[in-house]
Amino acid sequence: MSSLRISPFSPFQLTITTVSTIIGVAILTLPRVIAEEVGTPDVWIDVILGGIITAVAAMICLHLSNCFPGETFYIYNVRIVGKVLGTLISVLYICNFTTFGAFEARVQAEVVRHFLLDETPLEVTMLAFILVGFYLVSGGLNAIIRINEFYLPITLLIVFTILFLNWKNFEFDNIRPFLENGPSALLPGILPTAQAFSGFDVILFLVAYTRNAQKSTLPILLGFALVTLIYMTIVIMVIGSLTLNEVITLTWPTMEFVKQIEFPGAFFEHFEIFFITIWLLNMFTTFFINLYLASLGIHLLIGWNIKLVMCLLLPVIYGIALLPKDLNGALELGKSIGFFSVLVSTLIPLFLLLIAIARNRPKHDQPVNEGSRP
Amino acid sequence: MKPYAKSHSPELVPSLSDNLEHILTLLGNSSDIVYREMSLGETERKAVAIYAKGMVDQQFLYSQVFGVISRRFLTEVEASPPDYPQNLKHFAQHASTFGDISVVYKSDQCVSEILAGNTCVLFDEYPGAVIFGTAKDKSRQQEEPASEALVRGPRIGFVEEVNENTAILRRRLKDPHLTFESLFLGRRARKEVIICYLRGVTNPDLVNEVRRRLQKIDIDDPIESGYVENYIQDNPYSPFPQVQNTERPDRVEGALLEGRVAILIDGTPFSLIVPVTFPMLMQSPEDYYDRWIPASLIRMLRTLALFFALFLPALYVALVSYHQGLIPTKLAISIAGTREGVPFPTIVEAMFMEITIELLREAGLRLPKPVGQAVGIVGGLVIGQSAVEAGIVSPIMVIVVALTAISSFAFPQYPAAITIRLLRFGMMLAASIFGLYGIILVFVLITSHVVRLKSFGINYAAPYVPNRVYTWKDLFLRLPLQTLLKFRPAMFKPLDRNRSDQSK
Numbered sequence: 077m078s079s080l081r082i083s084p085f086s087p088f089q090l091t092i093t094t095v096s097t098i099i100g101v102a103i104l105t106l107p108r109v110i111a112e113e114v115g116t117p118d119v120w121i122d123v124i125l126g127g128i129i130t131a132v133a134a135m136i137c138l139h140l141s142n143c144f145p146g147e148t149f150y151i152y153n154v155r156i157v158g159k160v161l162g163t164l165i166s167v168l169y170i171c172n173f174t175t176f177g178a179f180e181a182r183v184q185a186e187v188v189r190h191f192l193l194d195e196t197p198l199e200v201t202m203l204a205f206i207l208v209g210f211y212l213v214s215g216g217l218n219a220i221i222r223i224n225e226f227y228l229p230i231t232l233l234i235v236f237t238i239l240f241l242n243w244k245n246f247e248f249d250n251i252r253p254f255l256e257n258g259p260s261a262l263l264p265g266i267l268p269t270a271q272a273f274s275g276f277d278v279i280l281f282l283v284a285y286t287r288n289a290q291k292s293t294l295p296i297l298l299g300f301a302l303v304t305l306i307y308m309t310i311v312i313m314v315i316g317s318l319t320l321n322e323v324i325t326l327t328w329p330t331m332e333f334v335k336q337i338e339f340p341g342a343f344f345e346h347f348e349i350f351f352i353t354i355w356l357l358n359m360f361t362t363f364f365i366n367l368y369l370a371s372l373g374i375h376l377l378i379g380w381n382i383k384l385v386m387c388l389l390l391p392v393i394y395g396i397a398l399l400p401k402d403l404n405g406a407l408e409l410g411k412s413i414g415f416f417s418v419l420v421s422t423l424i425p426l427f428l429l430l431i432a433i434a435r436n437r438p439k440h441d442q443p444v445n446e447g448s449r450p
Numbered sequence: 451m452k453p454y455a456k457s458h459s460p461e462l463v464p465s466l467s468d469n470l471e472h473i474l475t476l477l478g479n480s481s482d483i484v485y486r487e488m489s490l491g492e493t494e495r496k497a498v499a500i501y502a503k504g505m506v507d508q509q510f511l512y513s514q515v516f517g518v519i520s521r522r523f524l525t526e527v528e529a530s531p532p533d534y535p536q537n538l539k540h541f542a543q544h545a546s547t548f549g550d551i552s553v554v555y556k557s558d559q560c561v562s563e564i565l566a567g568n569t570c571v572l573f574d575e576y577p578g579a580v581i582f583g584t585a586k587d588k589s590r591q592q593e594e595p596a597s598e599a600l601v602r603g604p605r606i607g608f609v610e611e612v613n614e615n616t617a618i619l620r621r622r623l624k625d626p627h628l629t630f631e632s633l634f635l636g637r638r639a640r641k642e643v644i645i646c647y648l649r650g651v652t653n654p655d656l657v658n659e660v661r662r663r664l665q666k667i668d669i670d671d672p673i674e675s676g677y678v679e680n681y682i683q684d685n686p687y688s689p690f691p692q693v694q695n696t697e698r699p700d701r702v703e704g705a706l707l708e709g710r711v712a713i714l715i716d717g718t719p720f721s722l723i724v725p726v727t728f729p730m731l732m733q734s735p736e737d738y739y740d741r742w743i744p745a746s747l748i749r750m751l752r753t754l755a756l757f758f759a760l761f762l763p764a765l766y767v768a769l770v771s772y773h774q775g776l777i778p779t780k781l782a783i784s785i786a787g788t789r790e791g792v793p794f795p796t797i798v799e800a801m802f803m804e805i806t807i808e809l810l811r812e813a814g815l816r817l818p819k820p821v822g823q824a825v826g827i828v829g830g831l832v833i834g835q836s837a838v839e840a841g842i843v844s845p846i847m848v849i850v851v852a853l854t855a856i857s858s859f860a861f862p863q864y865p866a867a868i869t870i871r872l873l874r875f876g877m878m879l880a881a882s883i884f885g886l887y888g889i890i891l892v893f894v895l896i897t898s899h900v901v902r903l904k905s906f907g908i909n910y911a912a913p914y915v916p917n918r919v920y921t922w923k924d925l926f927l928r929l930p931l932q933t934l935l936k937f938r939p940a941m942f943k944p945l946d947r948n949r950s951d952q953s954k
Contacts, residue, residue, distance in 0.1 A: 089916065192773065192887050201887065208891050212898035222901035225915045346776045349886065356890050 080372075080382060082217045082285045087292035089221050090282055091299040094134070094275075096224040096361040098303050099231065101183050101410060102272035103355060106307060107314040107329045109272075114265040117251045117320045120311045122262050126269025127304030133422040134276040134296055140429045141283035142290055149280035150376045156428050156435070163377065165424060169277075170373040172420055174389065175413050176275075177366035178396035181205050182406045184359040185397075191331065191352055202397050206390055209363045213371070214383055217285065220364045227357045234354045238347055239309055241337045245317035270422075271414030272307060275362060276300075277421035281369050327403070367393070462555050466574045469557065470498055473572075476561045483564070488519060495574040500560075505567035506584040515569055515582050550583025562640075589614045595697030595719070597864060600736045607697045612642050612716035618699045619646065623706065627651065633664060635678070635715075639671035643678065646702070646712040653709065653943045659906055660711050660724060675715045675722050682724070684904055689872055691865035692905040694726035701735050709944030725906035725942070729914055729925055732756065734862035737928050745928040751860070753926055758857035759870045763800050764877035764889050766850045770796045772885030788844040797882035799843050803851040804875070806833060811855070912941045 102109075110119045144152035149169070154162030185201040193201065212219055255262075279296065283289045314333045315323055323329045334351045371389055375382040400406040462469050470485070477483055477500075486499045497519060501511065554560060555578045560570045567585030592614075595607035608615045616630050631645040643664060647657050663682040672678050675695060683692040696702060697719045702712045705723045713722040732752055737745045769777050770785060777785065792799060810829040814822040834852070837843045854874070861867035873896060880888030903910035913921035921939065923929040936952070938944045 086916075188887050193885055196884065196887075201884075204884065204887075204891055208894050208898075211895060212902070215898065215902040219898070219902045222909060222911065222915045223897060226897055226901060226911060346778070349773075349776055352886070353890055356887075357894070360894050 080216065080375075084285050084287045085218065085221050086287055087289065087295045089225065090279070090286045090289075090292055091295040092228050093221050093224045093282060093365065094278055094296065095299045095303055096228055096231075096358065097275040097278050097365050098273055099306070099358045100180065100275065100362040101359070102307070103235075103310065103358070104187065104328045104330045105407075106269070106272050107311050107323050107333075108326060109268045110265050110311065111315065111320055111323045113268050114262060115320075116253075116256050116261060117315055118254050118256070118262070119265055119315070120251070120308050121255075122265035122269045123272075123308045123311055124304060125262070125266050126273055127300055127307070129266065130270055130273035130276055130422075131297060131300040133425070134279055134300060135293065136429055137277055137279040137421070137425045138283060138289075138292055138296060140425050140432065141280055143429075143432055144284075145289065146284055148284040148372070148376070150373050153428060156432050166373055166377060168420060168424075170370050170377075172413070172417055173366045173370035173373070174393060175396055175409075176417065177363050177370065178393045178399075179406070179410050179413055180359050180363045180366065181209075181393060182397040182400060183410060184356060186403050186406055187328065187331075187352070187355070190328070190403075191348065199398065202394065205360075205363070206394055206397075209360060209367060210386060210390055212360075213364050213367045213386060217282075217368060217372075220361075220368055223364065224361050227354075227361055231354045231358060234350050235306060235310075238334055238337065238351055239313050241347065242313060242317060242333065244338075245336050246313055247316055247319075250316045250319050251312055267415070267418065269307075270418050271411075273300075273303065274414055274417040274421060275365075277417075277425070278365055278369065280425060281372065327407075460557060462557055462560075462572075462577045462579060464575050464577045466496060466498065466572055469572050469579070472557050473500065473560055473564075473570075476557060477564065488516065490519070490573075497571055497573045499569055499571045500564055501569040501584065502564055502567060505586060506569055507586045511569060511582075511584050515571075515584065519571065552581045553578050554581055555579075587611075592618070598696065598698050598701070598734075598862070600734070600739075602739045603698075603736055604700050606699060608699060608714075608719040608721060610717055610719055612644055612714050615699075615714050615719075615721065616644060616646070619702060619706075622699055622703050628706070630714075631657075631661070633661075635664065635667055636669060636671045639673075641672050642716040643672070644714040646706065646714060648706050648709070651707075651709050651938070651944050651946050652711060653945060656709075656711055656725070656906060656942070660713065664713070672715060674718045675713070675720045678713065678715055679722055682722075684906070688899065688903055689869050690728065690900070690903060690910065691731065691863075691869065692724075692726065692903070692910070694723040694731065694863070695720045695865070696723060697721075698735060704735060704738070707938070707949070709938050709942040725908040727905060727908060727910050727912045727941075728866070728900060729911070731863045731866035732861065736862075738931065742928055742930045746926075749926055749928055752862070755857040755860040756870065759854055759861070759867070760874055760877060761889065762854045762857070763804060763850055763874060764881040764892075765886075766847070767796045767800050767878055768881040768885040768889055771882065776886075785844070785846055788846050791841045792844050794842070795882075796847075797878065799847050800851070800878055801875075803837075803843055803847055804854075804878070806837075807851055807855045808871070908941055913939065 106123075107119075110122055114122060141149065141152075144155070147155075150166050153165050156162070157165070181202045182198075184205055185198045188201050189196070189198060212223060283292065286292060310330060310333075314329050317336060318326070318329060318333055326332050331348060331351070334348045335346065337347045367386065367389065371382050371385040374380065374385045374389070378385075400409050460472060462472075474485075482503045484499075484501055484503050486501075488497045488499065489495070490497055499511075499515070499519075554563065554570075560572075560579050560581070563581045564570050569582045569584045571580045571582065573580070589609045589611040592606050592609055594605040606618065608618065620628065625648065627649040629647055629649045631647075633643055633645070634640045635643045645657065645660055645664065660682070664678070667678065667681045669677065669681070679691075679693045679695065680686065685692065694705075702721055702723060705712060710726075711724055713724070715721070733749075737749060740748070770789070774782055774786075789796075794802070806829075810826060810833075813829070814826040816822075817825055830852075834848050838845050838848060858867050858871050858874075861870070873892075877889055877892050880892040882888075884891060897911075900911050901909070901915060909915060913925055921941070924934050924939075928934070935949050937947050938949055940947065
């Protein structure tokens with residue numbers, strides 16, 4: 077552990093990292109994905125539901141980690157379910173992070189080809205992305221957390237500015253009717269929105285290095301509220317200005333939405349420059365933490381130097397990123413990873429928490445309460 | 451060879467000729483060292499005064515020192531001839547009218563006193579030397595520093611003399627907690643280096659770290675504070691300056707009050723301040739002298755200047771070569787019109803103009819001031835104009851380059867401007883290969899480097915990162931001083947955080 081040199085960070089920083097990890101591909105595709113599943117304009121309710129469900133799952137992760145203060149998930153899962161099953165779970169998570177990182181690299185390359193560099197091969201942009209990512213990640217977890225803090229204010233500023241600038245195109249009629257087919261029609265949309273929130277399971281691994289981790293509940297919930305707000309505003313604004321039928325036909329609906337902005341007299345008529353910039357920055361932040369946590373897992377399992385593990389992971393990630401044949405293949409890969417990830421990150425912590433409670437593991441945040449009861 | 455590093459030097463002996471010979475071997479036969487023999491009144495005894503020509507106050511030396519030695523000395527010593535050595539010591543300690551007089555018993559002490567400008571007098575039959583403080587105070591006039599001009603602010607700058615500089619600071623900050631800690635650097639030069647901090651405010655760990663790094667320096671002569679800066683910075687391979695240098699006492703004063711440490715070095719008006727972060731390098735003392743609204747606007751203007759200086763040419767290259775669709779149609783047409791007939795790709799054009807501007811800047815800097823300005827005007831106007839007329843570059847390119855250059859001159863600290871200019875070339879190259887994507891990649895690389903970098907344990911991007919909203923009130927904005935000066939910045943971990951009475 078000493079080779080990692082992680083200095084503890086605050087619950088606030090934990091939240092920023094979680095938020096930065098969650099915000100990723102989904103910001104561009106969410107309106108389409110969710111509209112395809114549900115088919116009515118009131119899909120933004122799904123976003124709220126998805127946010128609440130994943131926030132509960134995040135609370136489970138937080139609570140579970142708080143039962144084992146100072147230990148990261150890779151270590152304490154062995155103490156709950158034993159060596160074999162625990163190692164298996166760790167491997168599952170490592171695979172999840174690796175493929176997720178590869179997916180990030182692939183999708184950003186697809187977007188870059190679509191919007192910026194139509195002649196540069198995907199292989200080149202992916203390689204550049206992975207290498208630049210490696211430079212930061214080799215600086216350790218604290219550097220990753222600081223860069224998340226660096227990018228998040230820029231992201232918020234630009235996202236909300238763009239949403240604000242587009243208010244002229246927004247038509248309230250486009251997001252009506254409300255609950256046309258009854259509440260049950262919204263159910264199929266919950267899974268894709270929950271996928272948009274995937275990435276919150278970094279909490280399992282980062283709580284170990286958080287100062288006053290017991291106080292993280294409120295910051296994390298506020299973080300989820302922020303992400304839900306961003307997603308919801310984007311979905312409402314995109315569907316409200318492009319109409320549901322058009323959104324379903326677009327691969328990157330948010331991008332088309334941004335292109336609509338017309339700001340008379342401004343130098344930039346094309347605000348997608350800014351949007352694509354912050355979106356890429358957020359792809360980087362998600363990639364950083366995925367690469368780091370995958371390397372951390374292997375480091376803790378095998379004991380190799382973490383920088384060596386990162387170097388060895390780079391070609392693996394590159395290879396996986398090259399697998400999908402085209403954009404649709406890549407998005408399909410993303411869908412299955414997202415599904416898998418939601419399943420893993422909600423169910424496994426829940427089971428582990430139940431087992432841990434059943435085994436009456438020592439809890440560090442509860443004895444005071446129990447003791448005070450008469 | 452270590453001339454003065456011997457720990458045990460021979461003690462002075464009661465023989466004038468032996469002492470003289472020994473000092474002579476230590477000092478060598480330099481032409482500026484004067485050996486002046488005097489006879490003590492009418493006795494047989496002799497005395498020799500040794501001093502370095504030009505470093506001593508000649509008038510003082512002749513009228514006071516020599517006079518005293520040959521006249522008063524005679525009467526005092528002749529009064530009791532048997533205890534001559536005791537009398538001599540007594541004379542040196544009590545009878546003299548000099549303020550600065552001492553007796554030393556080692557030859558290497560004599561040598562260092564002579565080299566410091568004092569006069570050393572050796573006496574017959576006396577195993578010691580009397581040192582008269584005759585060093586000439588030769589500091590220049592204190593002027594307003596040329597490198598950091600302000601519209602409003604004290605018109606005073608540090609000078610080359612370190613003792614003068616400590617006096618300037620002491621005069622400005624009459625706090626008993628202001629501490630100067632002196633140490634000597636350089637195997638040969640023995641330059642005085644002074645660590646300066648506020649006791650009870652500055653974190654002792656920071657002071658210890660500064661002391662440790664200074665003591666680790668092993669060079670023969672730290673000619674300028676830049677030498678020291680190079681040795682104590684955290685990452686020597688980083689393009690970013692991790693130590694602040696300044697000629698302004700008011701800047702040092704502000705830094706001390708924030709709980710930072712200043713390092714003054716003899717022989718240069720440039721003092722060093724640690725730790726420093728990049729946002730601090732974008733600030734000027736004047737930000738705090740102005741009223742808060744103009745100061746805040748100027749801060750925002752500088753942020754814009756930073757953006758232009760770093761991104762503008764790269765953005766131009768990227769947009770024109772790759773993403774013509776992202777430029778507004780009318781502008782795209784006019785750019786295409788002006789680029790008609792330009793035989794080079796945009797990146798070559800941009801590099802050509804940027805390098806020209808850098809050359810002009812460098813040339814203007816090295817020449818005498820009036821000529822430098824002329825070079826700037828001739829170069830800027832003539833080359834820009836004729837390059838456009840000759841059809842080598844497009845007029846818009848000239849505008850972009852000029853705007854970039856002006857932006858990089860708007861930086862309040864020179865080292866930060868150099869860094870940004872350097873990074874701009876990397877940006878432009880990346881933009882020519884990957885377009886906008888290249889710019890983003892380089893931006894991620896730069897920010898990655900910045901968040902990994904530390905200056906004496908402080909994150910280099912602080913107070914932007916780690917972000918707390920309450921530290922941002924002195925970042926892009928400069929809120930009223932009443933709100934800022936309640937507490938010292940927490941990032942320096944000061945012992946005493948309060949700057950004002952909190953009970954009010």
